[in-house]
Amino acid sequence: MKRRAAIALSFAAASFGLSPGLIAAAPALAPAEIVAAAPASAWRPVAPENLLLMEMGDGRRVAIELAPAFAPVHVANVVALTRGKWFDGNAVVRVQDNYVTQWGGADPKRARPAGLVKPPEEYARPASGLALRRLPFADPYAPMTGHADGWPVGSDGTLAWLTHCYGMVGVGRDMPPDAGDSTELYVVIGQSPRQLDRNIALVGRVVGGMDVLSSLPRGTGDIGFYTDPKQNVPIRRAWIAADMPAAERPRYEVMRTDSPTFAAFAEARANRRDAFYIRPAGGVDVCNVPVPTRKAG
Amino acid sequence: MKRRAAIALSFAAASFGLSPGLIAAAPALAPAEIVAAAPASAWRPVAPENLLLMEMGDGRRVAIELAPAFAPVHVANVVALTRGKWFDGNAVVRVQDNYVTQWGGADPKRARPAGLVKPPEEYARPASGLALRRLPFADPYAPMTGHADGWPVGSDGTLAWLTHCYGMVGVGRDMPPDAGDSTELYVVIGQSPRQLDRNIALVGRVVGGMDVLSSLPRGTGDIGFYTDPKQNVPIRRAWIAADMPAAERPRYEVMRTDSPTFAAFAEARANRRDAFYIRPAGGVDVCNVPVPTRKAG
Numbered sequence: 325m326k327r328r329a330a331i332a333l334s335f336a337a338a339s340f341g342l343s344p345g346l347i348a349a350a351p352a353l354a355p356a357e358i359v360a361a362a363p364a365s366a367w368r369p370v371a372p373e374n375l376l377l378m379e380m381g382d383g384r385r386v387a388i389e390l391a392p393a394f395a396p397v398h399v400a401n402v403v404a405l406t407r408g409k410w411f412d413g414n415a416v417v418r419v420q421d422n423y424v425t426q427w428g429g430a431d432p433k434r435a436r437p438a439g440l441v442k443p444p445e446e447y448a449r450p451a452s453g454l455a456l457r458r459l460p461f462a463d464p465y466a467p468m469t470g471h472a473d474g475w476p477v478g479s480d481g482t483l484a485w486l487t488h489c490y491g492m493v494g495v496g497r498d499m500p501p502d503a504g505d506s507t508e509l510y511v512v513i514g515q516s517p518r519q520l521d522r523n524i525a526l527v528g529r530v531v532g533g534m535d536v537l538s539s540l541p542r543g544t545g546d547i548g549f550y551t552d553p554k555q556n557v558p559i560r561r562a563w564i565a566a567d568m569p570a571a572e573r574p575r576y577e578v579m580r581t582d583s584p585t586f587a588a589f590a591e592a593r594a595n596r597r598d599a600f601y602i603r604p605a606g607g608v609d610v611c612n613v614p615v616p617t618r619k620a621g
Numbered sequence: 622m623k624r625r626a627a628i629a630l631s632f633a634a635a636s637f638g639l640s641p642g643l644i645a646a647a648p649a650l651a652p653a654e655i656v657a658a659a660p661a662s663a664w665r666p667v668a669p670e671n672l673l674l675m676e677m678g679d680g681r682r683v684a685i686e687l688a689p690a691f692a693p694v695h696v697a698n699v700v701a702l703t704r705g706k707w708f709d710g711n712a713v714v715r716v717q718d719n720y721v722t723q724w725g726g727a728d729p730k731r732a733r734p735a736g737l738v739k740p741p742e743e744y745a746r747p748a749s750g751l752a753l754r755r756l757p758f759a760d761p762y763a764p765m766t767g768h769a770d771g772w773p774v775g776s777d778g779t780l781a782w783l784t785h786c787y788g789m790v791g792v793g794r795d796m797p798p799d800a801g802d803s804t805e806l807y808v809v810i811g812q813s814p815r816q817l818d819r820n821i822a823l824v825g826r827v828v829g830g831m832d833v834l835s836s837l838p839r840g841t842g843d844i845g846f847y848t849d850p851k852q853n854v855p856i857r858r859a860w861i862a863a864d865m866p867a868a869e870r871p872r873y874e875v876m877r878t879d880s881p882t883f884a885a886f887a888e889a890r891a892n893r894r895d896a897f898y899i900r901p902a903g904g905v906d907v908c909n910v911p912v913p914t915r916k917a918g
Binding site for chain 1: 718796810811837839897903911
């Protein structure tokens with residue numbers, strides 16, 4: 325067993341661009357320890373114009389980084405809806421265990437704010453222009469997976485798409501080819517539903533307050549909808565950080581996935597050698613390498 | 622795209638032992654529809670001696686099927702602890718978002734009931750004697766994966782082990798080689814932490830009331846521990862169904878993973894062709910083929 329683990333390690337070290345010597349010399353840090361020791365250069369800020377903030381009825385807050393590089397029209401709609409106060413006084417209406425929490429549909433017939441555009445599919449984008457750090461392991465859903473600019477990504481070499489990992493935020497839609505107008509958003513709260521990749525638009529990922537959305541009571545209606553509007557979980561308001569005075573904006577950071585720290589983190593996720601572990605797996609899937617995020621300042 | 626999907630489909634149909642003709646002729650049922658239409662023969666009962674029931678302080682109940690075929694000594698300890706009332710008046714003490722809910726450690730110094738055995742590792746068992754229905758897709762953690770007798774399984778052909786999927790229940794332990802005495806149990810509440818496979822003993826899986834354990838407030842202490850005993854979530858009592866009068870026992874069923882229904886279910890999970898989906902993935906991972914369970918009668 326030890327021999328096999330060592331072989332897997334050398335392979336992983338080479339695949340991750342780390343020298344085997346470096347690995348052998350390094351203490352067996354846990355992924356969390358690698359994150360804690362990350363230099364400032366390993367982090368990038370979340371741009372204020374991409375930071376969606378949401379305050380629930382009980383005052384707790386959720387922070388979401390939007391991904392205009394992957395779904396620009398959908399993201400523009402989310403921003404227009406937020407600025408048009410669509411989410412203010414709205415609610416979480418669905419929580420399906422091991423699947424999604426969904427909000428924005430408390431009153432679907434309410435008039436939409438101006439500025440919405442009927443979006444194209446935006447379920448994938450050209451792979452060119454994205455610096456994909458590949459994971460060197462097979463994935464049952466995509467020809468290749470990895471990370472680019474802090475996002476989990478699948479790709480076939482020509483196209484690239486965000487993957488449905490825990491905490492990823494998408495736009496609910498009806499049947500194809502209607503792509504949804506961004507009035508209803510969902511976040512993944514369970515096992516990654518990768519079957520949704522390339523079938524629905526992902527627009528971002530929770531970077532703060534994930535527990536606010538993951539620990540809500542599960543709905544007892546069909547596919548987790550609450551059966552009584554009284555069960556809805558109120559959203560007091562939502563806003564874009566760029567619309568706040570600069571000094572008041574909360575600041576979030578995402579680990580740069582092209583940093584040496586992230587390479588070490590991903591390698592450690594695939595090969596746990598910290599004290600608790602007996603047998604490093606020698607592999608990992610893209611959703612089990614969650615990109616570290618933090619609140620700064 | 623359509624052409625590629627068709628190719629993936631034929632491959633999957635062959636891999637799952639279904640004739641392509643059958644697939645082509647079949648309506649595009651969603652996995653949930655396949656489960657709803659399953660004949661009685663597609664289900665097996667959960668044996669009362671393997672059914673652990675737990676009632677929380679608020680009266681809500683959780684049902685867990687134990688897996689003595691994989692971890693007999695650990696399971697015997699769980700049963701001895703339950704019969705010795707270890708879990709009665711105990712509590713959930715840790716909820717780490719996207720990881721685990723853990724219970725049984727409200728008073729770790731309390732005297733153990735009689736009958737506990739120091740367990741061996743029990744992190745894997747011989748593959749022989751298990752009828753593994755393989756999934757025909759690559760997995761980054763194990764040479765092969767699939768299902769046996771209603772359980773998600775990884776294997777290298779010689780050994781086989783339960784995989785850490787959503788809802789699986791394991792035994793907390795300290796550092797190796799101490800294997801844990803089953804006084805603290807955990808359940809997976811997020812992305813499958815497959816790095817734990819073969820590093821810790823899995824003893825079962827939640828078959829009812831999963832939302833009771835998944836929607837609890839997350840702990841704010843290190844690795845999700847509650848910081849104040851007042852935050853602990855009380856467990857009123859736990860018992861084994863076999864110890865109840867037969868007529869009063871709740872009855873749970875698990876889909877037979879060697880049934881044609883399960884084959885169709887797994888194939889549909891890998892290739893969603895129901896109305897919502899545009900692009901079937903053409904693959905799936907073992908934790909994204911959750912074995913259907915239900916309460917009977």
